[in-house]
Amino acid sequence: MTSTIQKPLVEVRGLKVDFLTAKGLFTAVKGVDFTIDRGEVLGLAGESGSGKSTIALALMRLHRPPAIISEGSITVDGEDVLAMPESRLRQWRWSSVSMVFQSAMNSLNPVLTIFEQFRDVIVQHTGKTRQQARERAEELLTMIGIAPSRLDDYPHQLSGGMRQRVVLAIALALDPKLIIMDEPTTALDVVVQREILEEIVALKDKFGFAILFITHDLALMGQFADRIAIMLEGRLVEVAPSAQLIANPQHDYTRRLWGSMPLLTRVPA
Amino acid sequence: MTQSNVLLRIEGATKSFHLKPMFGAAHEVVALNNITIGIEAGKALAVVGESGSGKSTLGRAVTRLFPLTSGTIRFKGKDIAELTSRAEKLSYLRSVQMVFQDPFSALNPAHTIQHHLERPLMLHRSLHGAALVAAVREVLADVELDPEVTLHKYPHELSGGQRQRVNLARALAVGAELIIADEPTSMLDVSIRRSVLDLMRRMKETRSIAFLYITHDIATAQFIADDIAIMYAGQVVEWGKPERVIGNPQHPYTKLLLSAVPDPNVRLDGGGSKAFAREAEAVRAICRTASGSVLETEPGHFVRQVGSVA
Ligand SMILES: Nc1ncnc2c1ncn2[C@@H]1O[C@H](COP(=O)(O)OP(=O)(O)OP(=O)(O)O)[C@@H](O)[C@H]1O
Ligand SMILES: Nc1ncnc2c1ncn2[C@@H]1O[C@H](COP(=O)(O)OP(=O)(O)OP(=O)(O)O)[C@@H](O)[C@H]1O
Ligand SMILES: [Mg+2]
Ligand SMILES: [Mg+2]
Numbered sequence: 001m002t003s004t005i006q007k008p009l010v011e012v013r014g015l016k017v018d019f020l021t022a023k024g025l026f027t028a029v030k031g032v033d034f035t036i037d038r039g040e041v042l043g044l045a046g047e048s049g050s051g052k053s054t055i056a057l058a059l060m061r062l063h064r065p066p067a068i069i070s071e072g073s074i075t076v077d078g079e080d081v082l083a084m085p086e087s088r089l090r091q092w093r094w095s096s097v098s099m100v101f102q103s104a105m106n107s108l109n110p111v112l113t114i115f116e117q118f119r120d121v122i123v124q125h126t127g128k129t130r131q132q133a134r135e136r137a138e139e140l141l142t143m144i145g146i147a148p149s150r151l152d153d154y155p156h157q158l159s160g161g162m163r164q165r166v167v168l169a170i171a172l173a174l175d176p177k178l179i180i181m182d183e184p185t186t187a188l189d190v191v192v193q194r195e196i197l198e199e200i201v202a203l204k205d206k207f208g209f210a211i212l213f214i215t216h217d218l219a220l221m222g223q224f225a226d227r228i229a230i231m232l233e234g235r236l237v238e239v240a241p242s243a244q245l246i247a248n249p250q251h252d253y254t255r256r257l258w259g260s261m262p263l264l265t266r267v268p269a
Numbered sequence: 270m271t272q273s274n275v276l277l278r279i280e281g282a283t284k285s286f287h288l289k290p291m292f293g294a295a296h297e298v299v300a301l302n303n304i305t306i307g308i309e310a311g312k313a314l315a316v317v318g319e320s321g322s323g324k325s326t327l328g329r330a331v332t333r334l335f336p337l338t339s340g341t342i343r344f345k346g347k348d349i350a351e352l353t354s355r356a357e358k359l360s361y362l363r364s365v366q367m368v369f370q371d372p373f374s375a376l377n378p379a380h381t382i383q384h385h386l387e388r389p390l391m392l393h394r395s396l397h398g399a400a401l402v403a404a405v406r407e408v409l410a411d412v413e414l415d416p417e418v419t420l421h422k423y424p425h426e427l428s429g430g431q432r433q434r435v436n437l438a439r440a441l442a443v444g445a446e447l448i449i450a451d452e453p454t455s456m457l458d459v460s461i462r463r464s465v466l467d468l469m470r471r472m473k474e475t476r477s478i479a480f481l482y483i484t485h486d487i488a489t490a491q492f493i494a495d496d497i498a499i500m501y502a503g504q505v506v507e508w509g510k511p512e513r514v515i516g517n518p519q520h521p522y523t524k525l526l527l528s529a530v531p532d533p534n535v536r537l538d539g540g541g542s543k544a545f546a547r548e549a550e551a552v553r554a555i556c557r558t559a560s561g562s563v564l565e566t567e568p569g570h571f572v573r574q575v576g577s578v579a
Contacts, residue, residue, distance in 0.1 A: 019426075021426065023421075045458075046458065047458050047460070048428050048430025048431060048456075048457055048458040048461055049427075049428035049430060049431055053428065102456070149296070153288060157286070157288055157298075158321075159320055159321040159325065160320070160325065160452075161320025161321060162320065162321055165320075183455075183456065186452075186455040186456060186485075187320070187452065187455070187485075188320050188485065189317075189318065189319050189320045189485050189526065190485060190487070190526060190529040190530050190531065191319070191525055191526055191529045191549050192319075192320050193485075193529070193531075194529045194531075194537070194545055194549075195545065195546050195549055197537050198537050198538070198539060198545060198546065199546075201537055201538055201539035202539030203539075204539070205539045206539075216430075216455075216456070216457065216458050216459060216462070217531065218459060218533065219530075219531035219532060219533040220531040220533075221533070222531075222533025222534070223531050223532065223533060223535060223536055223537045224537050246533050246534075256460065257458070257459055257460065260459050260460040260462075260463045261459045261463075261488075262459075262462075262463060262466070262486075262488040262489055262491075262492045263488055264487055264488040264491060264515070264527075264530055265491065265515075266515055266516055266527070
C-alpha cells in the first residue's frame, strides 16, 4: 500500500468564503479546517445560516458569485481542487464527487422526465448507450424504492420525498469517491429514511465512498456519522467522534443544540 | 369533536391523478382515498405518514389548488368548491394560508424580503406608511429575524432556514385562521425549530389560529398537535390524541413508523439493513389493500382494520 492511501480523502485547510454584496463584504466561512477519511461519514451540523451549505458548494467549486473562496486550500484524493482547470472540473464533478443539494427535490429540471435526468448524468460521463442508461436508471430507482414505471414521469408528478430519492439515486449513479449530502432525507418519512440510509451504509461498505452529511436532525446524525463537526457563525466550534460528541459535548453551543431537541415521549398503554 | 367548533371538515375526500407519460402506459395514482377528518378552531391536527401517501395533496386540496375527484371540504360549514364571488374567494385565501414544504419555491427571487411581507399586509390588512413599516418589523421579530439585516435582502441571500422563517412571517402577516404548514420546520436548526414550534403553539393558543401540520418529525407533531392522523397510501389509517396513538399504536404502519424514529444511540449499519427493509416490506404488503372498516380501540382512538375490504 502506498502512503496516499493513509492520507485523508478530503483535506480542507483555512477555508474562507466571502460574499461580495452591495453592502460590503460578508464572510460566511471564516477559516475552517477539517479532513474526511476514505469511507468515513463526517456529519456537519449547526446553526441555520452558519455556512454549512456554503462549505458544501465550495468543496465542489459550485459556489457562484457573489461568493468567492478568498483563502485556504481544498484537496480531494490528492488533487488541488482550487487549481483544477474548468475541463477537469466538469469531468471530476459527479464522477469523483457528487452532491445532493439542500432542497434537492427542486434541483430536478421540471421539463425533463426522471429518466432524462438520469440519462444526462450517465451518458455524459460514461459513454453508455441510452438503453444501458435506462437499465442503470431502473436499477437505481428500484434500489431507492420507487417503481421503475415512474421513470417517464415529470418531477411535479412525484411527491417531495420521491423527488428527493431520485436526486439521491442520481448522486449514486457514477460510484463517486465522495458524496456531499446537504439534508438529503429531510423530505422523507422515517421508515424510508432509515431504509435509504441503511442502503447507503451498505453501498458505502461495498464501494468505499466517503460522505459529508449535513443535517439538522441530531439524532439521525448520531446514528449515521462517524465524526460530527458543529458549526456556529462560520466557524467549526467542535469536532469529535459521534459517541463522544453526544455523551460528552464540550462546547456550550453543542450542549444547547442537544438541549433544544424535542424528544419523542412514549407512554405505553 | 363537537360539531359547533369545527373549522374545517373534510368528508370522503378522494383525489386521483391521471398520468399519461410520453413513453409507457397511462396510469392512475389515487393520492387521496376517501379521507374524512376535521379540525377545530384554534386546534392543531398533525398529519404524519408515508412519503407519497397524500399529505401534501390533502393540504393543497384545502387551499383549493385543484378540485377533489369526489367528497367535500367545508370551511366554517361552507363547501369550498362552491365559493363563487371574488370577495368570497379572496376572504378564503386570506383565512387559509399555506407554508410550503420547501422554502425556496414560495419566494420570488426578484423581490426583497421587505416586499414579500409588505404586499400581504397592504392587500389583506390595508396597512400603509408607518403602520406598515412597524407591522413588517413585528412579524420579522416574531420569527426571530433581525429586521435591520433581513429587510433588504433577496431570497437567494438567505440560508434555507432563514427563508423558511420568512415564509412563516408571511403567513403571520395576513392574519390567517387556518395555516397549512407542510414540513415548515424540517430545514431549520433545532433551536430555531423549537422557537418556531413555540411560536406556532402561541399563535394557536393566543390568537386561536388552527393548524394542519404536515410533518415527518413525530416528536414535533407530539409537541404541537391536539390530534394526530397517520396516513398510508392515500388513507388515514389511525387517528386520535397524540399521546394515545404514539403511546398505544395499533396499526402495523404506525408501529413501523414509530420503530424507525431515529435514536442517536443506535448505529445504522449496512448489515442490519436487510432486517429492517424486510420488516418494512412485510408491513407494506399487508397494508397495501385499502381498508373500509374502522375500529375505535379506546375512546377517541380510531384504527383502520387491515385486510378488510374497502
Ligand atoms: N448569495 C448570497 N449573498 C449574500 N449572502 C449569502 C448568500 N448566500 C448565502 N449567504 C449568507 O451566508 C450565510 C451562510 O449560508 P448557508 O446557506 O451556507 O447556511 P447554512 O449553514 O447552510 O444554513 P441552513 O442550515 O439554514 O441551510 C448566511 O448568513 C446567508 O445569509
Ligand atoms: N400533480 C400531480 N400529478 C400526478 N401525480 C401527483 C400529483 N401530485 C401528487 N401526485 C401523486 O400523488 C401521491 C401523493 O403525493 P403527495 O405529494 O400528496 O405525497 P406526500 O404525502 O406529501 O409525500 P411527501 O411526504 O413525500 O411529501 C404521489 O404518488 C404523487 O406522485
Ligand atoms: Mg444550508
Ligand atoms: Mg409532501
